[in-house]
Amino acid sequence: MKRQIIVGTRESRLAMWQACWVVERLTEANPECSYRIAGIRTQGDNILDVALSKIGDKGLFTKELEYALLRGQIDMAVHSMKDVPTELPEGLSIGAICEREYPGDVLIARDGMKLWELPTGAVIGTSSLRRCAQLLNYRADFKMTDLRGNVQTRLKKLDEAKFDATVLAYAGIHRLGLDDRISQIIPFEICLPAVGQGSVGIEIRDGDKDIQALVGKIDHLATRQAVSAERAFLKKLEGGCQVPIGAHAAVKDNCLRLDGVVASLDGKQLVRSYLEGDAAKAAEIGAKLADRLFCTGAGEILREMRGE
């Protein structure tokens, strides 16, 4: 009898796609086991009417999966790394990060318009503070409006002409086979992605050697280094408040380049820089870039947001 491994995930179509994708890779790498996907509803899936940024709770999309993992109901949890808080609960860790999809954001606009073609005062639907701030920095005339729900819901609202455009992660659109909806790949110069965007991680119980061995085989070093730099950057900057922060790291020939941004909500203040270094020191590069931004204006933005 093959050992059956239970893989936990959220129930959204995108989460299910990602879990199936992980199971395909696990099956190829470890054919001696069989795998079953268990869908678990998370708090974040139930809250559809309030902007997530207003709730401000971390781990909305991960907590229920983590409880199931700690109780032994599942053997691993598959997450979009961008939904995983920088601090994990005691007893859990990220066992593997799979090779990343293109991490950037895309514009989905009516009539296929590009950012520069959108009319003055165009209404953009997004609930992401990060997208909001960077787009307003690019075009102060944009009117930003809240838009929540899974990818399909957001596209439906765009089709109902509730606004002119929305911004989503390329990875999610691509995985759901919706590439034909993309109006423009938004350049990193205009909008840096969320930390971890486009990458899928597998959370496991600390010290679970069997499961660590299984998932270790589908880990992707360059992606893990890039995401580790981005997460170290975020961890150093966040002080328990919701701030527009973006980051993107890429590794080439063991050299890592990390770009990071911190902005005010209205996009009027925006501090951005980058650092390069040895990919083996990913976390150090992340913390160092955070320090640099902090000293060159991000500190003020953060203090203002905390109302100090």
Ligand SMILES: NCc1[nH]cc(CCC(=O)O)c1CC(=O)O
């Ligand atoms: N916050 C929801 C979420 N979490 C992960 C993705 C996309 C997939 C990914 O980044 O890996 C999305 C949707 C979006 O922001 O467009």
